Amino acid sequence: MRFVLKTSYNRDIDVFRDRVHFFWYFLLVLVMLIAPLFAGTYFQSQLTLLFISAIAGTGLMVLVGYTGLVSLGHAAFLLLGAYVHTLLLKYHIPFVVSLPLAAIACGVFGMIVGLAALRTTGVYLAIATLAFAMIVEQVIKNWKSLTGGNNGLKVSDPTIFGFDLQSDVRVFGLDSEVSIFYYVCFVILVLVLFLIVNLLRAPTGRSFIAVRDSEISAQAMGVNLTAAKIRSFSLSAALTGIAGGLMAHQIGHLFPDSFTIVDSIKLLMLVVVGGLGSVHGVIFGAIFLILLPEAISVLKGWLPQAMVYRGGLEPLIFGSILILFLVFEPFGIYGRWQKILLYFNQFPLYRKKTFKRQRSFLRTERVH
Amino acid sequence: MLIADNLTCSFGGVKAVDQLSFVVNHGDIFSIIGPNGAGKTTVLNLFSRFYNADKGEIWLEDDNITKISASAVAKKGIARTFQNVELFERETVLQNLLIAQHIHRTTNLVTECLFVGLARRQEIRFRETAEHVIDLLHLEQYRDAVTGSLPFGVRKLVEIGRALCLRPRLLLMDEPSSGLNPEETEDLGHWIEDINQDLDVTIVMVEHDMSLIGRVASRVLAMADGRLLTIGTPKEVENHPEVIEAYLGC
Ligand SMILES: Nc1ncnc2c1ncn2[C@@H]1O[C@H](COP(=O)(O)OP(=O)(O)OP(=O)(O)O)[C@@H](O)[C@H]1O
Ligand SMILES: [Mg+2]
Numbered sequence: 001m002r003f004v005l006k007t008s009y010n011r012d013i014d015v016f017r018d019r020v021h022f023f024w025y026f027l028l029v030l031v032m033l034i035a036p037l038f039a040g041t042y043f044q045s046q047l048t049l050l051f052i053s054a055i056a057g058t059g060l061m062v063l064v065g066y067t068g069l070v071s072l073g074h075a076a077f078l079l080l081g082a083y084v085h086t087l088l089l090k091y092h093i094p095f096v097v098s099l100p101l102a103a104i105a106c107g108v109f110g111m112i113v114g115l116a117a118l119r120t121t122g123v124y125l126a127i128a129t130l131a132f133a134m135i136v137e138q139v140i141k142n143w144k145s146l147t148g149g150n151n152g153l154k155v156s157d158p159t160i161f162g163f164d165l166q167s168d169v170r171v172f173g174l175d176s177e178v179s180i181f182y183y184v185c186f187v188i189l190v191l192v193l194f195l196i197v198n199l200l201r202a203p204t205g206r207s208f209i210a211v212r213d214s215e216i217s218a219q220a221m222g223v224n225l226t227a228a229k230i231r232s233f234s235l236s237a238a239l240t241g242i243a244g245g246l247m248a249h250q251i252g253h254l255f256p257d258s259f260t261i262v263d264s265i266k267l268l269m270l271v272v273v274g275g276l277g278s279v280h281g282v283i284f285g286a287i288f289l290i291l292l293p294e295a296i297s298v299l300k301g302w303l304p305q306a307m308v309y310r311g312g313l314e315p316l317i318f319g320s321i322l323i324l325f326l327v328f329e330p331f332g333i334y335g336r337w338q339k340i341l342l343y344f345n346q347f348p349l350y351r352k353k354t355f356k357r358q359r360s361f362l363r364t365e366r367v368h
Numbered sequence: 369m370l371i372a373d374n375l376t377c378s379f380g381g382v383k384a385v386d387q388l389s390f391v392v393n394h395g396d397i398f399s400i401i402g403p404n405g406a407g408k409t410t411v412l413n414l415f416s417r418f419y420n421a422d423k424g425e426i427w428l429e430d431d432n433i434t435k436i437s438a439s440a441v442a443k444k445g446i447a448r449t450f451q452n453v454e455l456f457e458r459e460t461v462l463q464n465l466l467i468a469q470h471i472h473r474t475t476n477l478v479t480e481c482l483f484v485g486l487a488r489r490q491e492i493r494f495r496e497t498a499e500h501v502i503d504l505l506h507l508e509q510y511r512d513a514v515t516g517s518l519p520f521g522v523r524k525l526v527e528i529g530r531a532l533c534l535r536p537r538l539l540l541m542d543e544p545s546s547g548l549n550p551e552e553t554e555d556l557g558h559w560i561e562d563i564n565q566d567l568d569v570t571i572v573m574v575e576h577d578m579s580l581i582g583r584v585a586s587r588v589l590a591m592a593d594g595r596l597l598t599i600g601t602p603k604e605v606e607n608h609p610e611v612i613e614a615y616l617g618c
Contacts, residue, residue, distance in 0.1 A: 009495040012462075013488060195481040202480035202487055203473040210467045213456035220416060220454075221534065222442030222471035231477075277458065 015197055032186055036178040037171060044179045045250070046290055051185040052246045054286040055192050057270040058279070059239030062196065064268070065276040066205065067232040068212030069117050073129030074267050075259040076136040077106045077237045081244025082254055083140060083147060086155045095158040095165065102245045103238040110237025114230035133264065141256040152255040155248045158184070166249055185246055192239060197279055199235075208232050212277075240267075265318055272325050275332030284333040292317075369394040369570055370415070370538060375424035377407075377414055377594075384410040386594035387424070392538075397564050397571045399585035401578075401605070403615055407594040408574040409451055412540045415572075416448055417441050428538070443471050447536035449527045451543050451574075457516035461507060461526050464515055465498035468533035501529045505559065521552045525559075532563065539563065541573040545580055553580055560584050578606060590614070 006012060016022035036044050056078065063069050081102045088098035116128045140147045147153060158165040158181070165184050168177035199205045207228045210218035215225060248254055266289060274285025296317060300308045307313060329336055370392040377385040384407040392398045400408050413419045415426060417438040425434045428444055436444070447468075456464050472494070475487050502508055505525055510518060515526055524544065531539055544560070545553045557580055563569050564584075575581050581588060581602050588605040590597040592614035598605055605611055 009492050010488070012495065013491045198483035198487070199477075199481050201491070202475060202483065203470055203490075204477060204480050206463070206467045207470055209459060209463070210456055210470070213458055214454045216418065217450070217454040217456065219418070219438040220442060220448050221468050221530075222439050224437070224439040 013201065015201075029190070033183075036182050037174060037176065040176060041168070041179070044182050048179065048182045048185050049250065050286050050290045051182075051189045052243050052250065053267075053270060053289050054282050055185075055189050055246070056240045056243035056267055057274065057282040057286050057289075058192055058196055059236045059243065060267050061271045061274075061276075061279065061282050062208065062239070063232055063236035064271050065278065065281065066200065066212060067208040067229065069229065069232065070122065070126045070268075071113075071129040071236070072126045072261070072264050072268070073113070073131075073133035074236075074240050075261060075264040076129075076133035077110065077240035078244035078247060078259040078263060079133075079136055079140065079256070080109060081106050081241030082248035082251075082258065083153065084241070085245030086153050086248050086254055087146065089156045089158070090153070095160055099242060099245045103241045106241025106244070107234045107238035110234040111230050113237070114233030117229050117233055118226055130261065130264075133261065137256050137260075147256070150256065152253050152258075154253055155251065158249055181249060188242065188246065192242070193279065196239075200279070204231065209277075262315060262318075265315070265322070269318055269322050271332075272322055273332050275334030275337075276330065278332075278334045280337075281332050281334040284337070288333065369396075369429055370572065371425075371427040372411070372414075373425045373427065375411070375414060375426070376422045377410055377419055378422055383594045385414065385421075388591065388594070388596050389424075390589055390596065390599055392570060392572055394570055395564070395568070395586075397560065397573070397584050397586050399581045399588045399602075400572065400574045400591065401576070401581065401588060401611075402591040402597075405593075406591050406614075408591065409542055410594075411591075412448060412542055412572070412574060415441070415446065415540055442534055442536075445534075445537040446540065447531035447534040447538070448540035449524070449531050449542060449544060451546065453520070453523045453527055455515040455523055455527055455530070458514065460512050460514055461502075461510045461518075461529075462498060462512060464526060464530050465501055465533045466494050468530045469494045469497060471534060497533055497535070501532050504532070504562070505529045520547050521549070524548065525556075528559065528563075532567070532569075536569060538570045538572065541571065541575075543574050543576060545575060545577045553577060556580070557583050578602070582606075 011017070016025065032047075035047065039047070056074070059077070060071065060074055063071055084105045085098050085102035088101055089095065093101070113129060113132050116132075117125055120128055141149055143149075157167075164180075166179075166181045168179050170177050200208075207218070207223045208231075210221060210223050211225060211228045211232075218228070219225060244259070247259075251258055270285035270289050271281065272285075273288050274283070275281030296314060299317075300313075303313075325332060331338075372388055372390050375385050375388045376383065386407075388411065400411060402408050410419065414421055417433070417436060417440075421434060425432060427433065428446065431444060433441065433444060456467055459467070473490065475490055479486050502511060505528065507522075507526065507529060510522055510526070515523060518526065524547065528541070528544065531541075545556055548556060560571060560573070561584055564571050573585075575585075585602050587599060588602050589599045590605050590608065590611045597610045597614060598608045600608070
C-alpha cells in the first residue's frame with residue numbers, strides 16, 4: 001500500500017499525483033516517441049490511427065462522458081472536418097492554418113446542433129444528431145461544384161514550409177522507415193489532451209459535470225445550462241473535426257460516405273468501453289477500437305461461413321459490446337482498472353461494496 | 369430583504385400558490401410550514417425561478433427578480449437545498465463543493481485551457497473555501513467520498529455545505545430535517561444557527577419538525593392549499609386555530 005502525502009492544495013490540483021505518477025506518463029511518451037524507430041510501417045499506421053481515434057474520442061468524451069449528452073451523429077463532424085480541411089488545402093491554405101480552421105468550422109456547426117440539445121435529451125437528442133449527420137452527408141453529396149459529389153475529393157499531402165509531412169523518412173542505420181505523420185498526430189493528441197485535462201479541472205469542466213449529474217442543481221449553482229451545453233457541443237465538434245482532418249490524410253481520397261453511422265457508433269463505443277467520464281478512458285477505448293477488427297477477424301474463423309458472409313456481423317458485435325458494457329460495467333475499462341488497483345492497494349481489506357451506490361431516494365420532488 | 373408580493377402559481381387547475389405575500393427580513397430564520405401539498409416547495413421553486421409565477425412579484429432588496437433566469441438567481445446571492453437531495457452524485461464531496469463556486473470564477477475558456485497562474489490561484493482559492501466549509505460542517509472524513517454512496521444524513525449535510533460554497537446572503541432550505549434521526553436533527557439546529565449568525569446568512573426553510581422550528585426560527589409562515597394562514601412567532605403560529613384546523617383536516 002502506498003500513501004500519498006499531500007502538503008499543499010497544489011497536490012490535488014496537479015494533473016500528476018506525484019513523481020512516480022509523472023514518471024510513468026513520461027515513460028509512456030518516451031516509448032511512443034521512439035516506437036517508430038523499431039516498429040514497421042503497418043504498426044506505425046495502426047498507432048497513428050489510434051492517436052486520431054483518441055482525438056475524436058476526446059471530443060465525444062467531453063460531450064457524452066462529461067456533459068451527459070448523447071450524439072449519434074459525430075461522423076458528421078469527422079466528415080465536415082475532413083472536407084473543410086481538404087478543401088482549404090486544395091486552395092493552398094497551409095496545413096497549420098487549415099486544420100484549426102476546420103476545427104472552428106466544426107465548432108460553429110456544433111453550436112448549432114447544441115441549440116437542438118437545449119430542447120431535447122436522451123433518445124430524442126440521439127435521433128436529432130443522427131438526422132444532422134444525414135443532412136451533412138446529403139449536402140456534401142449534392143454540392144458537386146465544391147465537393148465533387150460522389151466522385152470524391154483527392155486529399156493533398158500535408159506540408160509545413162514545403163516539407164511533406166506524410167513522407168516516410170529513412171533513419172540512418174535503421175532498416176525501417178519512420179512516418180512523420182505519426183509524430184504530427186501524436187503531438188496533436190498530446191496537445192489536445194493537455195488542453196482538455198486543464199479545462200476539466202477548471203470551472204468550465206465542472207459546469208459540464210454539473211449539467212450531467214443534475215440539471216436542476218447545476219442551475220441552482222448558477223450554471224447557465226444553455227451556455228454549458230452549447231460550449232460542450234461546440235468543443236466536442238471542434239475536436240472531432242480535427243480528427244476528421246487528420247483522418248482525411250490517412251484515407252487519401254474523401255467520399256461523402258467516408259464516415260457513416262457505423263463510425264458514429266464506433267466512437268460511442270470508444271467512450272463507453274473506455275469508461276465514461278474519464279480521459280484515461282479515451283485511450284483505453286481507442287486501443288480497444290484498434291484491436292477490435294483483429295479480434296473480429298479471428299472470430300470470423302470460428303463462425304459458420306454463412307454468418308460471416310451475410311454482412312451485418314460487425315454492427316451486431318458493436319451493438320452487443322455497447323449494451324454489455326452499459327449494463328455490466330458502466331464505467332468501462334478504466335473503471336474496472338481502478339477497481340483492480342484499489343483491490344491491490346487495500347489488499348486484505350477490500351470491500352465489494354466500495355463501488356456500490358446507495359439507492360437513490362425518491363425523485364418525485366424533482367422539477368423537470 | 370426578500371419580498372413575495374401577491375405570488376400566484378398554478379399547475380393546470382391546481383393553484384399550488386395562491387396570492388401569497390410576505391416579507392423576510394435580513395437576519396431572519398424564516399420558516400414555512402403547512403400540510404403536504406400546501407405549496408411550500410413550489411414557493412421555493414418560484415424563488416429559485418424554476419417555476420414562473422402567473423402573477424405577483426419577487427423582490428430581493430432592490431432587485432426585481434421575478435423574471436431573471438434560474439442560473440442568475442445564484443449570482444444574486446441565493447443558494448438552496450432540495451427536499452430529496454440533488455447532489456452531483458458521481459462526484460466526490462470535494463468536487464461538489466468546488467462545482468458550487470462556479471459563480472465566483474474569474475477565468476475564461478482560454479486561461480482555463482492553458483491553466484496559467486490565474487487559473488491555478490483560483491483553484492487554490494476555491495479549495496480554501498471548500499475546506500472552510502468542510503471544517504465548519506465536520507465533513508473531513510467524507511472529503512474524497514463519492515456523494516452517491518454516502519448515507520442520507522451526510523448527503524443532506526453535504527448539500528448544505530454545497531449551498532454555503534456559493535457564499536450566499538440568502539439560503540433556501542427545503543425540509544432540511546426530513547430523513548434525519550433525532551441526533552442529526554439536533555446538530556442541524558446548531559448548524560442552522562451558526563450559519564445564520566456567524567456567516568450572516570438569512571434563511572428561509574420549509575420544515576415539518578415543530579421542535580426544530582421552535583428552537584431556531586425567528587418567524588413562521590403557515591400555509592395551506594397555496595394560501596397564507598398566518599405569520600408570527602413559532603408559539604403564535606402553533607396555537608393559531610386555523611393552523612390547527614389545517615393540520616387536523618388532512
Ligand atoms: N411540477 C408540477 N406539476 C404539476 N403540479 C405540481 C408541480 N409541482 C407541484 N405541483 C402541485 O402543487 C401542489 C403543491 O406542491 P408542493 O410540492 O409545493 O407541496 P409541498 O407543500 O412542498 O408538499 P410536501 O410537504 O409534500 O413537500 C401539489 O398539489 C402538487 O401536486
Ligand atoms: Mg415539498
